[in-house]
Amino acid sequence: MPSHRARGRKSSLQGGDRRGHRRGGYRSAGGAGLHPQRPAGRHGHRRPRRLQVRLRSPTAISYRGFDVYGMGPPSSGGLTIGEALNILEGFELGAVLREEALHDYLEASKLSFADRNAFLGDADDVYVPLAELLSQAFTDERRELIGPTAAEPPVAPSDPCPHDDDPEVCEASAGPSASSAGSTTHLAVADASGNS
Template identity: 45%
Template sequence: MLKPAERLARDGFTVDPTFRQQTADNQARFKDFPATAKLFLPGGEPPAVGSTFRNPDLARTYALLAEKGVGAIYKGELGRDIVDTVRKPPVDPKAQRVVRAGDLTAEDLRSYATKRQAPTRTDYRGLDVYGMAPSSSGGTSVAEALNILEKTDLSKLSDVDYLHRYIEASRIAFADRGRWVGDPAAEDVPTKGLTSQRFADSRACLIKDDAVLKSPVPPGDPNNPAGPGSCDTRGHAAPTTYEGENTTHLTVADKWGNVVAYTLTIEQTGGSGITVPGRGFLLNNELTDFSFAPADPAVHDPNLPGPGKRPRSSMSPTIVLDGHKPVLALGSPGGATIITTVLQTLLNHLDRGMPLVDAIAAPRASQRNAAQTELEPGLWNGPERAKLEALGHSFKQNPEIGAATGVQRLSGGRWLAAAETERRGGGSAMVVSPKR
């Protein structure tokens, strides 16, 4: 399993403009950590476009994992090196940066366990849409927004009316995300309520054809949704806290029809900036996914840090089944914009009839219960913006939102693979054995 990754780390890959730019963006941090500077800043500068980037330390790490398994991390030498690096960060003596030692222990690694949870599920247009359960907010938020839109025939709307509905559904879903979603081991997260059609109906009635909701929108109560004909606005509004726009997503299908949607992250591009010496990988700064202070002291924030608590993420790996067969899977990086990227791609494909490649490439909007909705240039410069502004929408530009990948089942057991054509330098999509 690890042989291809080991070979790539050993033999290297050709540096493209995106990799160089991401490294340059982190140059000030990277230079303060000798192991990181040695790896990413050869000669003190980011690697040149067209050069070959090799990571022999990482190749040896992969070989160790192949030989000894994950026990090398949680109970072995790799884990010891991680703990040593956290507790005594290897900082350049000349660095002016203040780098505090961490408190990670070997016991923390030994006691860590993956949580096996049932995915979120909702029915949309007769399809089963599965997502990631809390502490990720992706599954609940995508499901709630889909349920809000379930009773609107988006296929018959104009582009402007479609975007209006999509933006407002996103706004509402993020209002409920901020109040209710956190680590279920520490918070009472009403996953079933958030993904129920009854709750969505009590929120969908907030959307008007000729007006725009004012953010921050108050959350509803999925434990006790308003009855038929009533709109749920009983919560106290709080703005959405900031979340970075990085992460990585992979989507894979095999010839037997098995599908994996896999989102992984070290949080910020470059993570903490600290490379474990001799091991070839960066440590994450994932704790920044916590809300370190409530956006509004009057509103309970389920994502405040605590001992042993897992931070809320926006990961939204999504698999769509028709009956018991997967027909579509997708996901994206992008911090909190992951949720809107996945949602908009699903709507583009399932409701607007776009081929998956076009649904991914289409210009994006991202509304996260904020005063302004972010627009990519394709919408910012398009005719839709003025018409949406006339309704009351307010916008700001974002050059790139998300970077999705997806797979789609075709007739005859074939699969289509799709990725970005331009965002983040372009993604990678391929069918390895088309005849299978």
């Protein structure tokens, strides 16, 4: 049975019509509804049984009285957003002009993305100093770098290791790359009906 969203669209599609969708390209099959096109890659319909799902712990911070959770490594959103929010917590964003608040947000984001690019990886393979990067001591130091003018790119990552019990472990895991080119991590999940 097609989803309620697909049922509403099937009348406007003819067999073989393509339609763009936020989840990718979909094709109608004889006007019977939208079905995902066969994805490129090596995973066929039999392979999922052999895949191992790893449960990962989320990142967690407190921002202005709210608990904020995000995807943990190897996904980057939880770390990047968590660090940026911890940096921003030291600013009175509601008490300044919108442009100044936006400036602070953009500068905090630059700093957290620089740290993400240098230290994020798959925790199964390398040590990711997640607790250090999200610590108040580390983000307080990063906040001090935000001034009234924009930092010139590229923004350098900082060293979270002074806040670690074992700096040698942290140092050995630091990634050499200051660029995120070619290092995207993204996971999209869909069931047999194409629902994500």
